[in-house]
Amino acid sequence: MVHQNESCSAEQVPMSFLTCLLYALEGWTVVEHLNYVAYLLWLFSPLLVAFILPGLVIIILYVNIIILHIYKRRTDLKEAYFNDFWDGARQVLATIWHGHARIWNGYEVYGLENIPDGPALLVFYHGATPIDFFYLTATVIIKKKRIFHVVADHFVFSLPGFKLLLDVFDVLHGSQEECVKALKNGHLLAIAPGGVREALFSNENYTLLWGNRKGFARVAIDAKVPIIPMFTQNVREGIRTLGGLRLFRMIYEYFRLPIVPLYGNFPVKLRTYIGDPIPYDPNVTPAELAEKTKNAVQSLIDKHQKIPGNVFRALMERFDIWKKKD
Structure with missing residues (x-):
């Protein structure tokens, strides 16, 4: 080991272990300014620690808050747990997600009373991830003691490892x-007709990419249940995609x-709006019902979302500075 005032060169120049190590690395990598990088890291290390440690404290506090919710x-x-083992597990996970929703996104739900006690089909706009649906599911489990069956992409x-969660x-x-x-x-059943295509390739204009899909309407008619439209304000500002790049669209369309x-996961304000139910009507066709549902979801977007979406504005809505008037 090289100690202070010992040498590691032919010229017998006294130096510390760190300086000696840097000297050796410079010789190996021919990077003459490596010692300057180390100096800058040393110089700014107190500043880095000053920012990192408070962040760790905040994370610990958030974990404590979630534990308190549980x-x-x-x-x-x-x-x-006395009623059903998996029901107890769902309640625990719902509590964790509900705490996360409140802390990270200031999550709110409007129109929860529109979800009936009986069967119904929930139809919603698909953000880059269905994080808002996770939040709504947690809320419904806690407040209405019910769960959604949900249709997912293949x-x-x-x-790997998702089978138990999906079951x-x-x-x-x-x-x-x-x-x-x-x-x-x-x-209760939930479907996002836009699916993965809407999730990845819609944008801050919140364009509905449903194509000619009307299978969900046939399901509602065959089961004789109402359709409930749903939309979450700022859902695309929380997490965004690079789907606007042509390369990724070509890859998806060709390989599926x-x-x-x-990118993102910004702590923007999220508000889920559950619209008025569209009642079962035996005289309406699947195509007509699909169009009626699409118009209902579009109406929620028009009413509750400022277009184009803006991440900074969505962040400021946490403080009600840019809150959209209903």
């Missing part, structure tokens, strides 16, 4: 038969693989 609901959780079922939360492949069966059994980079 503790606050301990009675409900105990009852849930690639979700191939994700516990009743995620479906999406065939019309199993969707109708779930509704006839009295469950959702290989599009995501």
Whole structure:
């Protein structure tokens, strides 16, 4: 080991271990200014620590808050586990997600009373990720003691380690038969007709990319249930995609693989709006019902979302500075 005032060169120049190490690295890599980089790191290390440590404290505080939320609901959780093992697990996860939603996005739900006690089909706009649907699911589990059966894209079922989660939360492949069966059994069902294409390639203008899809309307008609439109304000400002780049669109259309980079997870204000139910009408066709539902979701977007979406404005809405007047 080289100590202070020892040498590591032929010229017998006294130097510290760190200086000696840098000297050796310079010789190996021919990077003459490596010692200056080390000096800058040393110079700014107190500043870096000053920013990192408070962040760690805040994270710990958030974890504590979520634990307190769970503790606050301990009675409900105990009852849930007595009734059904997985129901208890769902309640715990719902509590964690609900705490995260409130802390990170100041999450709010309007129109929760529009979700009936019986079966219904929830149709929603798909953000870059369905984070708002996770939040809504947690809210419905906690406040209405119900869960959604939800239709997911096929690639979700191939994700390693996801099978148990998908089974516990009743995620479906999406065939019309199993969707109708779930509704006839009295469950809530959720579908985003735009699917992965809308998630990855819609943008800050919140364009609905439903194409000619009307299978969800056939499901609602066959099951004789109402359709409930839903939209979450600022959902695309929270997490965004690079789907606007032509290369990623070509890859998806050719290979059907959702290989599009995501970025963000900004703590923007999220508000979910649940619209008035569209009642079952035996005289309406699937095409007519699909168009009626699309118009209902578009109406929620027009009413509650400023176009184009803006990340900074969505962040400021946490403080109600840019709150959209309903």
